[in-house]
Structures are given as C-alpha cells and as structure tokens.
Amino acid sequence: GAGVSQTPSNKVTEKGKYVELRCDPISGHTALYWYRQSLGQGPEFLIYFQGTGAADDSGLPNDRFFAVRPEGSVSTLKIQRTERGDSAVYLCASSLYPGAIGYTFGSGTRLTVV
C-alpha cells in the first residue's frame, strides 16, 4: 500500500481483556517497528522485526506484551491481561532496510483500557 496501515484506529477494552493490534507495512519494507506513545510524551520503542524475526524486543515492558510477524509482512502486537496503564497510542513504522533512515509511521491505534 501507499503507507503504513494500522487497524483498528481506536480500541476500547476492559481491564484484564486481551487485545490484538495490526500493522500493515509498506509493501517491500523488510524492517518493522512498534512504538508506544503515551499522552504528552514522545514515542517509546517496543520491538523491531527484520523479516519474520524479532531482532530487538528490549522495549517490551513485560511478558504481557508480544508481537509476531509470521510472513515477514503484517505484524500483530498482542497484549494480554490489559491494564489501565497500557492506554496509549501504539505506532507502527516500517523501512525498506534496517536502520532508522527512512522510517514511515502509521497513524497509530489508540488503545483505551477502562
């Protein structure tokens, strides 16, 4: 596609529920990144995929967070047992090659845990 697509754009869930957030990167982009942006803050790195594998997951806050990219294209960020503190905008970015040059961000998924 023309840009990075993230679905849903908004998600409201109850505390303790499981959620999945989807990212469709730009076609042909091998690198994919997930970031989390809390209100009034800059994005914080969560995880980076090169192809199908997670090359760096050091930003995942705890084991309730997990992400996959099984075919090297679409990625899904999964959050188990959601907590109110998980409320944020989850941003996905992709780039043609690994590295920070040429990132394109999606518009994000706004997750609200009530």
Next chain:
Amino acid sequence: QQQVKQSPQSLIVQKGGISIINCAYENTAFDYFPWYQQFPGKGPALLIAIRPDVSEKKEGRFTISFNKSAKQFSLHIMDSQPGDSATYFCAASMNYGGSQGNLIFGKGTKLSVKP
C-alpha cells in the same frame, strides 16, 4: 533515564517569526539525529535529519544546527506559518544504517504559530 531532553515543552510564535526548539543528548554513541513533525491523530513524519559529522543542515525553511562537543542540536523554522503548528520531536539513534535503528525520542514541543 531520559536520554534525549527536549525544550521548550510548548512554543508560541507569530507568523513570519523564527521557531527554535532545542535538544540535548547523553549517549555519545548516537550517530543519527532526526526531527519529526506530528499532527493530531497522525503518526510522526520525518522532517529533517543530521549526522554528527556536519554542524548544520538546511532544507527549505527548516535548519538543524548540531554541536557535537556540547551534545546538543536544535531545529530552526524560519518564516513560521500557521500550517507549521504541530508537535515536534527530536530523536536519536545508534548504528546509522545498520541493523539497529530504534529511535530514542524527546518528549516533544507543541508549536503554535499565530496568524
């Protein structure tokens, strides 16, 4: 530990004026310094970026000034326009063009340009 400190938190400038946003970093291993512009409801978009081997980079009305010894860099927006009103983020990363590439962002500056 905040590795990239950004100031001011908010900025109001008159149309035609110069907007200046400053950032300071701690990790000398950083070798790529981009600025992103974000409008409400949208993801950040790359505005301009610099590597530490140059002291200044200009693209249109946007200029990055870089001071390696002071570990500081700044964004200057000349002839600011109401359409520039957005939140601006500085960022830094290591391993330019390499296998890493995750960005460390500042907390952002909300710019309002008054007509």
